[in-house]
Amino acid sequence: MILGYLVLASVTVFIDEILHYYKRSSKLLSFFSSIIQLSYTLVHEFSHAITTVLTRGKVLEMKLHYNLSGHVRSSSNNWFSRVLVTYSGYTLPxxxxxxxxxxxxxxxxxxxxxxxxIMSFISLIFIRNLYGFCWIIGFIGLLGWILYFNNPIIITHTAIFLSSILLISAVYSGFRILLFTFKFPGEDNDATSLSKNTWIPAKIWSFLFLIQSVLTGIISALIFL
Structure with missing residues (x-):
């Protein structure tokens, strides 16, 4: 069953690429795909936010967008905290x-x-844009409804699907940031931010993100072997 959901999660994550390959388009499929994939963006931005709080920094705002991008603006007390907050975005997921x-x-x-x-409620404290706010409220409502009715089948399938989306997105993100770092070296992302704070080249940070994402996939697979 888990393998089937991993395949479904992969289709969800790569639906736009699949439609483009077959020279098709579907705004409806793309819309639902983006709605679902925002669950990973939530975890990514939550990771930045919670690390900021744990290192005694201040989260100024969090935003989630329709195009699956997100943003956390924060202030940290020292250099180490800034590095840790930036690094957590790909590591904690x-x-x-x-x-x-x-x-x-x-x-x-x-x-x-x-x-x-829990991640949604904490993120709700920091969210500062309408789309992100509405998405989190809807997500909390859906999960709350699932927990309230306490149907084991629905809970099981929802948990597996969300976990599969998180795993596929986490692994894919490692490859994506490596590609972007080489293709668009000046683009602002976590690897370039870490480079500015540590003087270690962004390409090395992106390789590290790739390695840990691949290891995540391997470890997750080994759990069920």
Whole structure:
């Protein structure tokens, strides 16, 4: 069942590329794909925000956008905190993905839904744009409805699907930031931000993100072997 959901998650993440390959277009499919994939953007931006809070910094704003981009503006007390906050954006989603696959292995599906609820409520404190606010409210409402009715089948399938989206997106993000860093070296992203703060080239940071994303996929697979 998990393999089937990983395939479905892959189709969801790459739906625009698939439609383009077959010279097709579907605004409806692209719309629903973006709605679902924002669950990864949420985890990514939440990672920046929670790391800021844990390092005694201040989160000024969080935004989630229709095009799957997100943004967290924060202030940190020192150089190490700034580096840690930036690095967490790709690292924590990988760790959370592994954690969720462990929960699935232990059949604690409900705790995956609860974890998403916790991340959503915390993010709601910092969200500052209308689209992001509406999406999080809708996401909380959907997950709350699922938990309220407590149907084991719905909880199980929802948890597996969301965990699969997170894993596929986390792995793909490692490849994507490496590609962007080489293709658009001047573009602002986490790798270039880390480069500015550490004087380590952005390409090295992007390679590190790629390695940890690949390891995330391998470890997640090994959990079920």
């Amino acid at each position: 990988c760790l959370i993905s592994i954690f969720f696959f462990n929960l699935m292995y232990l059949e604690n599906f409900q705790w995956i839904i609860i974890s998403y609820m």
